[in-house]
Amino acid sequence: xxxxxxxxxxxxxxxxxxxxxxxxxxxxxxxxxxxxxxxxxxxxxxxxxxxxxxxxxxxxxxxxxxxxxxxxxxxxxxxxxxxxxxxxxxxxxxxxxxxxxxxxxxxxxxxxxxxxxxxxxxxxxxxxxxxxxxxxx
Amino acid sequence: xxxxxxxxxxxxxxxxxxxxxxxxxxxxxxxxxxxxxxxxxxxxxxxxxxxxxxxxxxxxxxxxxxxxxxxxxxxxxxxxxxxxxxxxxxxxxxxxxxxxxxxxxxxxxxxxxxxxxxxxxxxxxxxxxxxxxxxxx
Amino acid sequence: xxxxxxxxxxxxxxxxxxxxxxxxxxxxxxxxxxxxxxxxxxxxxxxxxxxxxxxxxxxxxxxxxxxxxxxxxxxxxxxxxxx
Amino acid sequence: xxxxxxxxxxxxxxxxxxxxxxxxxxxxxxxxxxxxxxxxxxxxxxxxxxxxxxxxxxxxxxxxxxxxxxxxxxxxxxxxxxx
Numbered sequence: 001x002x003x004x005x006x007x008x009x010x011x012x013x014x015x016x017x018x019x020x021x022x023x024x025x026x027x028x029x030x031x032x033x034x035x036x037x038x039x040x041x042x043x044x045x046x047x048x049x050x051x052x053x054x055x056x057x058x059x060x061x062x063x064x065x066x067x068x069x070x071x072x073x074x075x076x077x078x079x080x081x082x083x084x085x086x087x088x089x090x091x092x093x094x095x096x097x098x099x100x101x102x103x104x105x106x107x108x109x110x111x112x113x114x115x116x117x118x119x120x121x122x123x124x125x126x127x128x129x130x131x132x133x134x135x136x137x
Numbered sequence: 138x139x140x141x142x143x144x145x146x147x148x149x150x151x152x153x154x155x156x157x158x159x160x161x162x163x164x165x166x167x168x169x170x171x172x173x174x175x176x177x178x179x180x181x182x183x184x185x186x187x188x189x190x191x192x193x194x195x196x197x198x199x200x201x202x203x204x205x206x207x208x209x210x211x212x213x214x215x216x217x218x219x220x221x222x223x224x225x226x227x228x229x230x231x232x233x234x235x236x237x238x239x240x241x242x243x244x245x246x247x248x249x250x251x252x253x254x255x256x257x258x259x260x261x262x263x264x265x266x267x268x269x270x271x272x273x274x
Numbered sequence: 275x276x277x278x279x280x281x282x283x284x285x286x287x288x289x290x291x292x293x294x295x296x297x298x299x300x301x302x303x304x305x306x307x308x309x310x311x312x313x314x315x316x317x318x319x320x321x322x323x324x325x326x327x328x329x330x331x332x333x334x335x336x337x338x339x340x341x342x343x344x345x346x347x348x349x350x351x352x353x354x355x356x357x
Numbered sequence: 358x359x360x361x362x363x364x365x366x367x368x369x370x371x372x373x374x375x376x377x378x379x380x381x382x383x384x385x386x387x388x389x390x391x392x393x394x395x396x397x398x399x400x401x402x403x404x405x406x407x408x409x410x411x412x413x414x415x416x417x418x419x420x421x422x423x424x425x426x427x428x429x430x431x432x433x434x435x436x437x438x439x440x
Contacts, residue, residue: 015148021171021223030156044153048349050349051330252435270433
């Protein structure tokens with residue numbers, strides 16, 4: 001299950017939707033907005049996505065981990081638009097009969113998401129705003 | 138924070154209590170009661186603890202990961218007594234500025250807990266009940 | 275043939291453009307498109323060697339030969355989620 | 358001296374005992390206690406080489422010398438949480 005949305009993310013609903021009596025382990029990762037980045041106070045963030053491509057890439061990630069680690073139940077949700085400090089921008093929730101593979105798969109999802117899924121983050125500081133990983137020359 | 142309790146565990150309250158605007162990552166592990174163990178249908182489980190020693194051992198684990206991975210925010214909760222299928226027996230929730238160390242620390246907590254913390258699980262089947270890892274001769 | 279171009283995030287702000295359509299010759303490559311973009315948006319020229327393209331939601335390299343109606347996106351460096 | 362003994366889970370069911378107090382001589386070790394337990398609860402004898410003890414909430418080996426009022430627990434193999 002994939003959700004890319006401007007609405008607030010609800011990790012309880014997400015975790016409950018993938019809990020499953022066949023599975024003994026549920027791992028939920030929450031990415032939240034930090035108040036400081038490299039010692040600079042952040043006021044808020046903004047996320048933008050190339051939504052149809054992001055969904056395609058997330059589906060590829062899900063298919064890969066289902067095949068590689070035999071994991072059926074996974075939910076990835078990403079927030080878009082303005083996100084306040086302390087709010088959740090990313091939820092990855094995986095349930096599995098096997099704790100070890102759920103941990104490995106969850107880290108794989110996040111690492112790969114950050115490399116290949118077209119979603120961009122803009123940080124708003126007191127005096128300027130900047131896209132994270134803005135191209136430099 | 139440690140909680141060993143006969144009450145139902147509430148992972149939302151636990152996760153919210155350790156969310157922290159200084160930290161970008163929150164990892165929550167839920168151990169839930171499975172309906173089958175080695176192809177045998179499980180009716181329910183029962184957990185028993187040597188509570189004061191369990192708390193001491195969990196405190197040692199927390200001190201260790203705080204020192205080793207510089208993690209401040211951690212909550213470990215274990216349910217005791219009768220636990221129905223699909224209910225949560227264990228919650229480990231860790232928040233950290235660093236995603237990688239939160240994952241490593243969370244796995245370390247669960248692995249070590251299962252080796253050293255005096256909590257025992259009894260599985261109730263249709264025809265008998267059995268302590269997990271019952272001594273054999 | 276007509277190619278749909280999409281700009282996002284950093285590039286959208288630099289070009290002040292979200293979507294546009296560029297007319298190209300048959301068998302044009304992403305390399306050709308890249309040069310056309312710099313011609314149309316000269317303030318992107320210094321980022322040229324950082325350009326990453328997706329065609330119809332799939333990353334493609336500079337040798338990729340475009341087809342009529344392809345949707346091409348100029349993809350800024352990705353930074354989803356939080357570290 | 359008096360030693361408080363606690364049984365849990367599997368051992369509690371086998372001994373039908375949760376808590377008891379055993380009188381021991383000064384400088385008695387866990388080894389001595391282990392033998393006394395088997396004498397008092399003969400149906401545990403076949404598990405003797407699996408015995409794990411904690412004294413005052415800390416795992417201790419067979420050479421450990423007990424003190425008056427120590428709380429000793431016979432600890433079954435641990436299986437907290439779910440796999």
